[in-house]
Amino acid sequence: MKSIIIYESVHHNNTEKIAKAIAHEIGGELINVRNMNTDDLNKYDLVGFGSGIYYNKIHKNIKKFVEKIENADKQKSFLFTTSGRGKKDFTEKFKELLNSKGFDAVSTFSCKGFDTFGPLKIIGGINKGRPNEKDIKNARNFAKYLIQ
Numbered sequence: 001m002k003s004i005i006i007y008e009s010v011h012h013n014n015t016e017k018i019a020k021a022i023a024h025e026i027g028g029e030l031i032n033v034r035n036m037n038t039d040d041l042n043k044y045d046l047v048g049f050g051s052g053i054y055y056n057k058i059h060k061n062i063k064k065f066v067e068k069i070e071n072a073d074k075q076k077s078f079l080f081t082t083s084g085r086g087k088k089d090f091t092e093k094f095k096e097l098l099n100s101k102g103f104d105a106v107s108t109f110s111c112k113g114f115d116t117f118g119p120l121k122i123i124g125g126i127n128k129g130r131p132n133e134k135d136i137k138n139a140r141n142f143a144k145y146l147i148q
């Protein structure tokens, strides 16, 4: 199975850490969304998207990329996010968008990420050290489940 992870990670590379762990586990390629072309998507059987959460949304580069896709080939797809809150509720809307583009968006993974946005900087940020070893382990388990 040929797979790729397309990600954006602009704050502290939190999402990139998770992306690397998943890509390693599934033996997939890893690419920043800015270097990916939508025409190349049909080479892959499994397509993952990863993003930090900014103002309650996935990064605009990921959203724009997915919006540009004309018609995915019912490929299996998954998505993961890191955020200050670490909640999954940011992922549902994006899952709907993937499905509307012809993907089979199956599963999601989310965890907390180090966050020094705005006033949080004054207190040295929140979620220091996240994603941590446990988060990486959970991401690897998620990846194992994906390729089962």
Ligand SMILES: Cc1cc2nc3c(=O)[nH]c(=O)nc-3n(C[C@H](O)[C@H](O)[C@H](O)COP(=O)(O)O)c2cc1C
Pocket (backbone or CB within 6 Å): 008, 009, 010, 011, 012, 013, 014, 015, 016, 051, 052, 053, 054, 055, 056, 057, 082, 083, 084, 085, 086, 112, 113, 114, 115, 116, 117
């Ligand atoms: C401009 C900005 C806006 C953010 N907005 C949110 C938010 O709405 N909710 C949240 O839980 N975290 C928010 N965060 C925290 C990030 O989602 C978190 O640090 C994430 O792990 C960043 O991922 P990255 O290092 O891969 O960019 C925000 C961070 C930044 C810089």
